[in-house]
Amino acid sequence: MAHEREVAGIRCMEVLARLPDFLDGELTRDASERIEAHLRGCTWCEQFGGAYGAMIAELRTLRPEHGTPDPDPATDDPADP
C-alpha cells in the first residue's frame, strides 16, 4: 500500500504508529494536536485504523478544542477588524 497521504503535516503511517500513545495521552501537546488535526481531515485513518476507528470517530464528535459543538461554523471566525 502506498498511503503517503499527508494531512495536517503528518502522514497516515505516522499517525497510526503513534495512535496508542496518543490515546494514552503520552504525546506532547504539539504532537497530539497535530494527530487530532490529521484525524479530523483524514477518512483513511478512520477506516483503516482498525480497533481505533471507533475512537477516532468519537474524537471527531468531541471537538475538545471548542468544548461544545458550534451549530454555525460561519461565526466561528474570531477575526476582529
Ligand SMILES: [Zn+2]
Ligand atoms: Zn490519515
